Amino acid sequence: MTSVTDTAEARTIGPPTDDRVILSVQNLRTSFKTDAGLVKAVDGTSFDIKRGEVFAIVGESGSGKSVTAMSIMGLLPQPPAIIEGDGVFWKGRDLLKVSEDEMRKVRGGEIGMIFQDPLTALNPVHTVGRQIAEMGRIHENLSRKQARARAIEMLGLVGIPQPNSRVDNYPHEFSGGMRQRAMIAMAITCNPDLLIADEPTTALDVTVQAQVLEVLLRIKNEIDSAIMLITHDLGVVAGMADNVMVMYAGRQVEFGTVREIFYRTRHPYTLGLMASIPRLDTDEQDKLIPIRGAPPSMIKLPPGCSFNPRCDFAQDRCREEEPALRLVTGSSHLSACHFAEELEGADLRAVHDWSEP
Amino acid sequence: MAMTEPHAAAMAPGLEPTPGDGISDVVEGRPLRVDAMKRFTRNKLAMAGLIFIFFLALVAIFAPLVAPYGFAEFAGESREAPSWNHLFGTDTTGRDIFSRVVYGARVSLKIGILTTVLTLIIGVTYGAVAGFFGGAADSLLMRITDIFLSIPYIVLAIAIATIFGRSENSIILVLGLTGWLAISRIVRSSFLGLKEQEYVEAAHAQGFKKSRVMFRHILPNAMQPIIVYGTVAIGGVILSEAALSFLGVGPQSPTPAWGLMVAEAGSGSLTSAPHMLFFPGFAIFLTVLAFVLIGDGLRDALDPKLK
Numbered sequence: 001m002t003s004v005t006d007t008a009e010a011r012t013i014g015p016p017t018d019d020r021v022i023l024s025v026q027n028l029r030t031s032f033k034t035d036a037g038l039v040k041a042v043d044g045t046s047f048d049i050k051r052g053e054v055f056a057i058v059g060e061s062g063s064g065k066s067v068t069a070m071s072i073m074g075l076l077p078q079p080p081a082i083i084e085g086d087g088v089f090w091k092g093r094d095l096l097k098v099s100e101d102e103m104r105k106v107r108g109g110e111i112g113m114i115f116q117d118p119l120t121a122l123n124p125v126h127t128v129g130r131q132i133a134e135m136g137r138i139h140e141n142l143s144r145k146q147a148r149a150r151a152i153e154m155l156g157l158v159g160i161p162q163p164n165s166r167v168d169n170y171p172h173e174f175s176g177g178m179r180q181r182a183m184i185a186m187a188i189t190c191n192p193d194l195l196i197a198d199e200p201t202t203a204l205d206v207t208v209q210a211q212v213l214e215v216l217l218r219i220k221n222e223i224d225s226a227i228m229l230i231t232h233d234l235g236v237v238a239g240m241a242d243n244v245m246v247m248y249a250g251r252q253v254e255f256g257t258v259r260e261i262f263y264r265t266r267h268p269y270t271l272g273l274m275a276s277i278p279r280l281d282t283d284e285q286d287k288l289i290p291i292r293g294a295p296p297s298m299i300k301l302p303p304g305c306s307f308n309p310r311c312d313f314a315q316d317r318c319r320e321e322e323p324a325l326r327l328v329t330g331s332s333h334l335s336a337c338h339f340a341e342e343l344e345g346a347d348l349r350a351v352h353d354w355s356e357p
Numbered sequence: 358m359a360m361t362e363p364h365a366a367a368m369a370p371g372l373e374p375t376p377g378d379g380i381s382d383v384v385e386g387r388p389l390r391v392d393a394m395k396r397f398t399r400n401k402l403a404m405a406g407l408i409f410i411f412f413l414a415l416v417a418i419f420a421p422l423v424a425p426y427g428f429a430e431f432a433g434e435s436r437e438a439p440s441w442n443h444l445f446g447t448d449t450t451g452r453d454i455f456s457r458v459v460y461g462a463r464v465s466l467k468i469g470i471l472t473t474v475l476t477l478i479i480g481v482t483y484g485a486v487a488g489f490f491g492g493a494a495d496s497l498l499m500r501i502t503d504i505f506l507s508i509p510y511i512v513l514a515i516a517i518a519t520i521f522g523r524s525e526n527s528i529i530l531v532l533g534l535t536g537w538l539a540i541s542r543i544v545r546s547s548f549l550g551l552k553e554q555e556y557v558e559a560a561h562a563q564g565f566k567k568s569r570v571m572f573r574h575i576l577p578n579a580m581q582p583i584i585v586y587g588t589v590a591i592g593g594v595i596l597s598e599a600a601l602s603f604l605g606v607g608p609q610s611p612t613p614a615w616g617l618m619v620a621e622a623g624s625g626s627l628t629s630a631p632h633m634l635f636f637p638g639f640a641i642f643l644t645v646l647a648f649v650l651i652g653d654g655l656r657d658a659l660d661p662k663l664k
Contacts, residue, residue, distance in 0.1 A: 106564070107562055107563060108562065113563070115555055115559050117555055121555045126577070183559075
């Protein structure tokens with residue numbers, strides 16, 4: 001099991017002492033009982049999210065990104081899921097221990113969630129306005145009229161034209177981008193302190209993606225919330241995130257600020273992710289380098305570092321000893337690679353032409 | 358909290374749609390029910406069924422105005438053949454069969470509708486719980502329905518009628534308690550599929566109670582088979598009521614139940630006074646057929662694949 005106890009920065013277990021930290025996830029472990037065995041979907045993840053920051057979780061499909069979010073929200077049915085950990089501290093409470101009633105207030109009221117596919121995440125039989133209004137009716141006990149007014153206000157806020165008439169439309173009368181805006185409107189209706197956006201742009205046309213991200217960032221500043229951005233799109237990460245956590249096979253493999261992750265990459269998996277996406281600022285001759293192989297079976301992880309069968313730098317030690325997550329550069333840049341220091345100079349420039357964050 | 362019917366909020370007064378403000382870039386899309394209405398009205402058989410039931414309902418409501426005699430009134434000689442005085446003839450005790458058929462519409466519609474409402478309430482709730490929670494709860498609930506399925510309903514009917522006496526209410530109870538199994542299975546399988554939808558997951562993520570997710574978010578999406586089944590079921594109930602009355606479990610004379618009238622006509626009347634058998638029997642036949650036609654029409658109209 002990976003652990004963060006070996007890190008230079010020894011973590012204290014318990015509610016965060018830094019009052020800028022609104023969410024502190026400590027050694028979260030989520031597994032699923034299946035007929036084939038125990039699947040450790042998230043295996044010892046720890047991170048803090050500070051007020052107002054954009055925290056990105058990056059990884060391939062099945063790396064545990066979404067399960068991390070679902071575990072925090074308490075949305076996984078137990079059984080088959082088994083959620084353990086030293087704590088998920090949210091506003092002074094441990095979400096792993098609160099009652100279902102209290103958890104319901106957190107969901108939607110304090111933490112908003114935006115889903116991947118706006119085509120299926122809106123209920124086809126209710127009008128968009130009704131679905132947004134329901135948030136206010138349930139969480140803030142608004143009257144029907146107030147809730148409707150709030151829905152119109154929210155639709156306007158996310159940039160839906162003519163919100164007064166659009167509020168009575170059904171989801172199928174909205175385009176994909178508009179539906180995702182409506183999802184965002186729904187998630188922010190109760191002024192949450194944290195927005196969890198699970199692949200918010202994956203299902204959208206490229207032309208609409210930027211618009212939706214722009215809305216998301218603007219809203220974040222307007223309602224002063226933090227964003228937990230789950231994505232596999234490093235372009236999105238480079239453009240938006242403050243801190244980045246890279247996950248592979250249910251474990252954290254690298255953690256740092258967006259600059260550290262992009263300019264001082266210290267994990268071969270992160271390097272691979274970056275080399276495998278097209279860039280506009282390189283020569284045409286530069287070929288994309290895919291990460292070879294496929295993600296490992298979650299039931300039978302390879303011994304040692306779980307990335308070793310796909311790693312270009314793998315050595316014997318990687319096949320025998322599991323690397324711990326440890327401080328590699330700066331004050332908070334963590335990597336779970338035995339040879340993190342040797343990756344110096346393997347720097348790849350950012351995929352996104354970005355200026356100072 | 359004001360619990361309203363699922364679609365109520367969408368149509369509630371005070372939520373009047375704002376008329377277009379000149380710039381009509383609003384894509385014109387129609388909710389399913391508008392399309393469905395169009396398809397239904399194009400279906401001639403279904404419309405004929407609907408018109409018949411509408412007509413029957415009027416007859417039932419205004420029965421005292423339509424019927425020339427009271428349903429228990431001895432209006433003529435025994436077993437008179439149809440004539441201008443007695444359109445459908447008279448029965449053994451000299452009651453006017455036309456009047457009894459007219460009043461019988463009240464009994465049949467009441468039994469048909471109330472029983473179906475009862476079966477839908479039980480069956481939909483039961484199926485929704487089984488499908489929504491799944492797992493062990495589902496297995497347990499489905500085994501209970503298996504047990505119910507293996508009790509012959511005629512025996513149960515006779516038992517209930519013996520306990521509560523022969524009346525319309527007994528019939529409603531009997532048919533209600535035995536009729537919910539099929540719809541509970543239909544609703545269960547709808548829920549099993551629908552609960553995996555992302556909008557259901559989203560509803561959970563928005564902090565809504567399980568009951569709210571079940572009945573406000575999933576149920577409206579599962580309405581199509583329920584509506585169709587419910588409509589056909591009214592016809593089925595009327596038929597079962599006739600069968601039970603024939604067996605002597607249903608309402609007692611002089612209640613003008615169609616099934617009871619057929620039973621009272623007895624097998625002997627087939628040759629001597631066929632009108633006693635024919636008219637109430639034909640009323641049952643037409644009514645059941647009408648409900649089945651409406652149900653079929655609704656099935657076609659509500660199926661978005663036939664668009």
